[in-house]
Amino acid sequence: MKFTKEIILEALKRIVDPETNKDLVSSELIKNIIITEDKVDIVVELKKANSPIKNSLERVIKEVINTVVSKNLTVKVNILAPQTAQKPIKVQETAKADKMKNIILIASGKGGVGKSTVATNLSIAVSQLGYKVGLLDADIFGPSLPKMFKVENVKPLVKKMDSKDVIIPVEKYGVKMLSIGFFVESETALIWRAPMATNALMQLINDADWDDVDFLFIDLPPGTSDIQLTLVQNLEITGAVIVTTPQQVALVDAKKAIDMFANPKLKVPLLGIVENMSWFTPAELPNNKYFIFGKGGAEELVKKYNTSLLAQIPLVQSICESGDDGLPSVLNNQTIEGASFKLLAENMLKQLSIKI
Numbered sequence: 001m002k003f004t005k006e007i008i009l010e011a012l013k014r015i016v017d018p019e020t021n022k023d024l025v026s027s028e029l030i031k032n033i034i035i036t037e038d039k040v041d042i043v044v045e046l047k048k049a050n051s052p053i054k055n056s057l058e059r060v061i062k063e064v065i066n067t068v069v070s071k072n073l074t075v076k077v078n079i080l081a082p083q084t085a086q087k088p089i090k091v092q093e094t095a096k097a098d099k100m101k102n103i104i105l106i107a108s109g110k111g112g113v114g115k116s117t118v119a120t121n122l123s124i125a126v127s128q129l130g131y132k133v134g135l136l137d138a139d140i141f142g143p144s145l146p147k148m149f150k151v152e153n154v155k156p157l158v159k160k161m162d163s164k165d166v167i168i169p170v171e172k173y174g175v176k177m178l179s180i181g182f183f184v185e186s187e188t189a190l191i192w193r194a195p196m197a198t199n200a201l202m203q204l205i206n207d208a209d210w211d212d213v214d215f216l217f218i219d220l221p222p223g224t225s226d227i228q229l230t231l232v233q234n235l236e237i238t239g240a241v242i243v244t245t246p247q248q249v250a251l252v253d254a255k256k257a258i259d260m261f262a263n264p265k266l267k268v269p270l271l272g273i274v275e276n277m278s279w280f281t282p283a284e285l286p287n288n289k290y291f292i293f294g295k296g297g298a299e300e301l302v303k304k305y306n307t308s309l310l311a312q313i314p315l316v317q318s319i320c321e322s323g324d325d326g327l328p329s330v331l332n333n334q335t336i337e338g339a340s341f342k343l344l345a346e347n348m349l350k351q352l353s354i355k356i
Contacts, residue, residue, distance in 0.1 A: 003035050007069060012064070040073060043078045104238055107228070109250070149173070241272060243276055251300065277315040281315070
């Protein structure tokens with residue numbers, strides 16, 4: 001079969017650029033196609049250095065060409081992007097922190113809104129989209145990620161790198177993770193002053209091999225205290241996602257978290273709002289919605305702060321059960337709750353491309 005440029009272009013029209021919602025060809029990102037017998041070289045020029053499709057684009061193009069055109073065609077993809085200076089990490093003597101491309105804070109004003117559930121499922125969903133993902137449990141006094149990933153008995157390895165001891169994050173479901181919960185007994189209370197807690201947290205960031213992750217999600221403790229302030233002042237934060245429920249008491253505290261990040265001395269971009277427990281849906285009545293915590297609360301925040309409603313996550317019993325069993329809901333995106341977390345990941349990436 002003779003392969004032509006037109007055939008390759010038709011195949012590439014199947015790939016959509018999330019920044020423009022147009023295909024790669026219509027977006028004028030395809031700059032050159034060179035075909036020699038059973039090999040094709042494709043040159044793609046992105047418009048932004050930190051485009052959300054940059055790291056997965058080569059894989060997607062190869063898959064589409066080999067599926068639509070021919071599985072015997074060797075595909076080489078060259079991705080060009082504007083050169084930008086690497087954002088520096090302010091913390092001194094970092095091990096791998098300077099290689100984190102995007103640091104996303106998952107925050108809430110109060111506890112009990114399902115922030116860790118959102119952080120867990122969001123990190124897995126982004127990993128499923130082809131990105132390298134890390135997840136840090138920053139709740140030093142109430143770590144939950146080991147339980148939610150069912151790795152409570154796992155101990156991170158430590159290896160020598162450049163004559164320094166480096167922590168190797170635990171990996172599961174495509175996500176590299178660290179938590180103080182890996183280093184203390186689950187029923188042991190940490191009675192630490194704030195400086196001890198923040199120092200331990202920064203060690204999990206600076207003395208760990210995060211291996212050039214595309215996204216490091218940080219699951220923050222509730223509130224607006226030392227840990228939040230330390231992270232924002234010492235790391236280049238890409239943006240924050242605020243988790244709330246429709247309940248008024250949760251919305252009041254969510255506003256405090258938003259206000260903290262908007263402070264002129266911090267200036268952390270707000271990527272959007274996640275409304276968790278938006279409505280209750282019984283398993284036996286999957287089409288029914290009962291707004292037991294109120295309705296429309298997140299929409300108020302979205303309008304007030306001119307941001308995006310990234311997702312509304314229903315209150316479904318299986319979300320709690322899957323979290324306790326170490327099988328996060330997003331692993332089955334055929335369910336209502338699994339699809340909600342997948343949509344959250346897609347909307348966050350779109351919003352991130354707008355903010356860059």
